Amino acid sequence: MYGWHGKILCIDLREGKSSTLTLPQEVYGAYIGGKGLAGYLLKERMSLGWQDPDMPLVLMTGPLVNTRAPTSGRMCVMSRSPLTGTLADSSVGGSFGSTLKKAGWDGLVITGQSRELCGIEIRGSQCSLSPARALQGMGVSQARERLEGRASSLIIGPAAENGARLANVVVDSHFFAGRNGLGLVCAAKNLKYITVLGEGKTKVWDPEGLQRAGEDINRLIAASPVLSGDLGLSSFGTGALYDLMDSRRMMPADNFRHTHFPAATEMNAPAYFREYSPKKAGCTGCRIQCKRRSRDKRPMPEFETMSHFSALIGNESRETVVEANRLCTEYGLDTISTGATLGCYAEVTGQELTPDKILGLIEDIAHCRGEGADLALGSAAYAAAQGSPEAAVTVKGQELPAYDPRGAYGMALAYATSTRGGCHLRSYPIVHEILRKPVVTDRFSFAGKARIIKIAEDMNAVVDSLTACKFAFLSATLEEYAKALTAVTGIEYSQQQLLDIGERIYFRERMLNCANGFTASDDDLPERFFTHKGGSFEDLEVPPLDREAFLEARGNYYRIRGLDGEGLPLPKKAKELGLWA
Amino acid sequence: MKDIIDKYVSKLEQAELAEPGQALLGFLDADLVWNREDPQTEILEGVFERININSLLFSPPREPYRSIISYLCRTNEGRILPEDCETRTFIHDIPVVPSLDPERLTQALRTRKAVMVQDRGIVAYGWVSPEQAYILYSSVCFACFVKFFSDYLQDSKNGSVAPEQREVLHKALSYLDPLPEEPDAELERGPFRDKARMIRAMDEAGKMVVGYKLVDSFFGNISYLYGDTLYISQTSSSLDELIGHIDPCPLDNSSCAGITASSELPAHRDILRKTGHLAVLHGHPKFSVIMSMDCDKRGDCDKEGECFRRCPEQREVRGYPVVPGEVGTGPFGLCRTVPPAIEEDKGVIVYGHGVFATGARDFNQALRGLLDVERNCREEYLRRIGE
Numbered sequence: 020m021y022g023w024h025g026k027i028l029c030i031d032l033r034e035g036k037s038s039t040l041t042l043p044q045e046v047y048g049a050y051i052g053g054k055g056l057a058g059y060l061l062k063e064r065m066s067l068g069w070q071d072p073d074m075p076l077v078l079m080t081g082p083l084v085n086t087r088a089p090t091s092g093r094m095c096v097m098s099r100s101p102l103t104g105t106l107a108d109s110s111v112g113g114s115f116g117s118t119l120k121k122a123g124w125d126g127l128v129i130t131g132q133s134r135e136l137c138g139i140e141i142r143g144s145q146c147s148l149s150p151a152r153a154l155q156g157m158g159v160s161q162a163r164e165r166l167e168g169r170a171s172s173l174i175i176g177p178a179a180e181n182g183a184r185l186a187n188v189v190v191d192s193h194f195f196a197g198r199n200g201l202g203l204v205c206a207a208k209n210l211k212y213i214t215v216l217g218e219g220k221t222k223v224w225d226p227e228g229l230q231r232a233g234e235d236i237n238r239l240i241a242a243s244p245v246l247s248g249d250l251g252l253s254s255f256g257t258g259a260l261y262d263l264m265d266s267r268r269m270m271p272a273d274n275f276r277h278t279h280f281p282a283a284t285e286m287n288a289p290a291y292f293r294e295y296s297p298k299k300a301g302c303t304g305c306r307i308q309c310k311r312r313s314r315d316k317r318p319m320p321e322f323e324t325m326s327h328f329s330a331l332i333g334n335e336s337r338e339t340v341v342e343a344n345r346l347c348t349e350y351g352l353d354t355i356s357t358g359a360t361l362g363c364y365a366e367v368t369g370q371e372l373t374p375d376k377i378l379g380l381i382e383d384i385a386h387c388r389g390e391g392a393d394l395a396l397g398s399a400a401y402a403a404a405q406g407s408p409e410a411a412v413t414v415k416g417q418e419l420p421a422y423d424p425r426g427a428y429g430m431a432l433a434y435a436t437s438t439r440g441g442c443h444l445r446s447y448p449i450v451h452e453i454l455r456k457p458v459v460t461d462r463f464s465f466a467g468k469a470r471i472i473k474i475a476e477d478m479n480a481v482v483d484s485l486t487a488c489k490f491a492f493l494s495a496t497l498e499e500y501a502k503a504l505t506a507v508t509g510i511e512y513s514q515q516q517l518l519d520i521g522e523r524i525y526f527r528e529r530m531l532n533c534a535n536g537f538t539a540s541d542d543d544l545p546e547r548f549f550t551h552k553g554g555s556f557e558d559l560e561v562p563p564l565d566r567e568a569f570l571e572a573r574g575n576y577y578r579i580r581g582l583d584g585e586g587l588p589l590p591k592k593a594k595e596l597g598l599w600a
Numbered sequence: 601m602k603d604i605i606d607k608y609v610s611k612l613e614q615a616e617l618a619e620p621g622q623a624l625l626g627f628l629d630a631d632l633v634w635n636r637e638d639p640q641t642e643i644l645e646g647v648f649e650r651i652n653i654n655s656l657l658f659s660p661p662r663e664p665y666r667s668i669i670s671y672l673c674r675t676n677e678g679r680i681l682p683e684d685c686e687t688r689t690f691i692h693d694i695p696v697v698p699s700l701d702p703e704r705l706t707q708a709l710r711t712r713k714a715v716m717v718q719d720r721g722i723v724a725y726g727w728v729s730p731e732q733a734y735i736l737y738s739s740v741c742f743a744c745f746v747k748f749f750s751d752y753l754q755d756s757k758n759g760s761v762a763p764e765q766r767e768v769l770h771k772a773l774s775y776l777d778p779l780p781e782e783p784d785a786e787l788e789r790g791p792f793r794d795k796a797r798m799i800r801a802m803d804e805a806g807k808m809v810v811g812y813k814l815v816d817s818f819f820g821n822i823s824y825l826y827g828d829t830l831y832i833s834q835t836s837s838s839l840d841e842l843i844g845h846i847d848p849c850p851l852d853n854s855s856c857a858g859i860t861a862s863s864e865l866p867a868h869r870d871i872l873r874k875t876g877h878l879a880v881l882h883g884h885p886k887f888s889v890i891m892s893m894d895c896d897k898r899g900d901c902d903k904e905g906e907c908f909r910r911c912p913e914q915r916e917v918r919g920y921p922v923v924p925g926e927v928g929t930g931p932f933g934l935c936r937t938v939p940p941a942i943e944e945d946k947g948v949i950v951y952g953h954g955v956f957a958t959g960a961r962d963f964n965q966a967l968r969g970l971l972d973v974e975r976n977c978r979e980e981y982l983r984r985i986g987e
Contacts, residue, residue: 241930262857515710518652575630
């Protein structure tokens with residue numbers, strides 16, 4: 020095989036044994052890798068609970084990983100979500116995916132529960148388990164220092180060990196496999212870390228074809244103002260979006276009760292640059308380099324973190340945002356969910372969150388102590404326990420990111436239909452509604468949005484299977500990546516063929532969630548978005564969403580996706596996609 | 601949804617890319633809506649059924665594009681490679697199919713976003729909006745025009761013009777409007793002390809550039825320095841619809857709200873710094889693009905194939921400098937080549953791409969500059985082919 024190694028490492032933590040799984044090339048061809056292949060491997064066990072030892076934790080790379088294909092060093096982490104009960108997956112950067120491929124593996128399937136806290140150490144084809152009791156309760160950076168220095172690492176922090184459902188997995192010290200509480204799945208298996216070392220190459224079928232495809236992609240990345248412009252991600256990191264969201268009056272403020280933050284101009288990316296002079300960082304082999312680290316080596320907050328730890332909770336201290344971000348990274352907490360849960364807390368308790376209070380609550384959440392014990396379960400559980408369920412701004416139990424849906428109707432629909440709950444990345448309609456690519460769409464209209472969301476979900480399912488970076492798709496398309504995939508694997512792929520594969524991958528996720536009881540009532544938004552207006556923008560007031568129009572658009576989405584009126588997969592569509600056993 | 605498709609059909613007709621009543625544009629959400637009834641929609645619906653798209657445009661192009669495209673389809677085997685660098689960046693190549701058949705169309709559209717149907721027209725799709733299909737259609741017309749005239753010039757130099765090729769050329773030339781020595785009307789005079797007036801002036805200048813057909817797909821970009829802030833058209837904005845689509849970009853980069861500004865923001869900023877002027881216009885006038893690619897060193901240069909980004913020669917057309925440079929800010933970005941080359945009163949041509957021109961106080965001088973470059977390039981083209 021080209022692109023794939025054809026080998027997946029299976030590790031049973033209960034028995035302390037490993038084995039090699041080989042799949043037919045047709046399976047690789049049909050599901051590509053990453054999210055597609057991980058879902059294929061999980062499908063039979065998705066009805067198990069997240070804490071069931073037999074529930075696998077799957078780490079899967081894609082065929083482009085460890086090749087010269089641009090922005091393709093990522094990896095998918097997948098299991099069932101402790102936070103939402105949905106399928107949970109996350110695309111993570113850093114160098115773990117590339118190093119795993121260098122070690123000769125396409126992915127890992129981890130099952131069982133170790134008797135004590137352990138680590139997995141992979142050196143090329145060799146795999147061993149190590150006791151990790153000495154690392155118990157240790158923060159990510161401290162634990163990282165105790166591990167093999169040259170290795171790429173995946174670590175959970177104390178938040179996961181203590182049972183926080185907001186816990187992430189942290190790769191290479193500061194890349195999150197975020198959302199859905201995947202860190203807690205590792206903790207349930209008594210798995211503190213994985214390290215991997217490898218030096219092998221990935222076989223490429225047509226290196227010259229890959230070079231040409233790469234040049235086409237890089238030319239498009241260079242032509243994109245959002246990615247490569249003076250004000251774009253390459254210059255200011257993802258924080259570059261902060262001013263834009265506020266100027267479009269869709270910055271969630273005061274726990275989504277307003278959509279404008281008066282202090283935004285003092286909390287934007289240029290303000291952080293003036294104060295912290297951060298250095299560029301990013302994933303292996305990526306030219307966008309959207310991450311930043313301060314001179315004192317702290318990870319700089321990304322857009323969502325900047326927004327939720329300022330506007331959402333009324334904080335006007337940049338240092339508090341940077342420190343909150345550092346604590347979340349160190350403890351392995353999801354910054355979106357943590358920020359949003361603090362916003363929920365502020366609304367429920369009516370308290371003003373001072374810097375000390377913010378940082379104290381993060382500590383408490385990570386250690387599941389005091390008020391933090393309830394907050395660590397996420398805002399939906401917390402607000403319900405406090406008798407104020409309306410204060411939780413979640414979809415399927417997951418906290419919403421920093422794009423207020425009243426300012427972008429495609430985003431409203433996308434939040435509702437996302438298979439992992441409140442998530443902007445499943446279809447990321449901000450690309451056309453706000454960032455104007457490939458063309459601008461009317462952000463205050465549902466016209467045409469149902470099909471756009473469906474196609475974008477399919478596309479991003481492919482991106483997460485390749486496994487490439489979604490930012491590259493702010494300018495490049497599957498048209499260019501299909502050429503790269505063909506050049507790497509020797510299998511002829513077209514853009515449309517990839518979208519067909521993406522449809523199969525995404526529909527299967529709907530099927531898995533449906534089997535776990537999810538219905539149309541879960542594909543909905545918190546009531547406040549239908550009853551309260553947002554901010555005003557020049558002469559325009561941001562009105563509440565029209566519920567009827569929203570439901571009509573959701574109904575259109577169901578028809579287009581092949582679901583019935585309750586959002587359940589139609590057998591006919593499942594058969595058509597080859598998913599009906 | 602009907603209002604959206606009607607808008608783009610109307611733009612297609614206004615831009616003289618399709619005859620009135622000829623274009624078919626479909627927009628699919630849960631249901632499919634067409635701009636009008638036509639038996640050919642049945643064929644096109646076959647394409648909707650087979651691929652993941654939300655809009656599809658089919659039309660025979662208007663002259664001179666119709667004759668040019670028919671000729672190119674006949675003389676290129678199955679695929680046309682655009683020569684201008686911008687179309688090439690975004691479209692790569694354009695497949696040709698022999699008939700308007702859903703299976704053949706689907707096959708071609710599975711790999712590319714637009715296809716030419718021999719002697720019938722152009723089919724293009726969008727997956728986000730019918731505007732995409734409209735832009736692709738327009739870009740195909742532009743790319744084919746540039747390719748045909750470029751090929752003719754080269755063949756003319758080589759003495760290998762075919763009779764049919766000459767016939768198509770004469771027909772195409774007969775459809776070209778004359779370019780005026782001066783703009784027909786004076787634009788708002790600057791410098792502008794009032795923001796609303798400045799925005800109105802940008803809007804007026806944008807519409808004028810479109811009116812003179814100095815841009816492809818209505819896309820170019822325009823900026824004005826107002827105090828310490830550069831106001832510039834947003835990426836993917838139409839020059840004839842600028843109101844509400846202009847980004848303020850403080851020169852000290854104290855805000856990133858202009859992240860949606862044109863990809864040419866750094867070039868505009870540095871051009872204004874270099875010249876001390878206030879206004880910049882950038883368009884893609886066809887003969888400027890064609891002439892920028894005419895090079896006597898073809899076949900005798902080790903950078904051939906990379907001219908658009910690495911041309912080592914100092915080149916000019918009738919005194920207007922021609923510089924290499926890709927779209928945006930990459931290592932070969934035009935923001936690195938245009939500002940050093942621009943002089944106060946003279947436009948600069950970017951290889952295979954377009955023209956930048958400036959105005960000291962307002963857009964009058966910039967528009968005149970854009971027209972001057974294009975008129976001179978057209979005259980020079982005709983001189984070189986002996987017409």
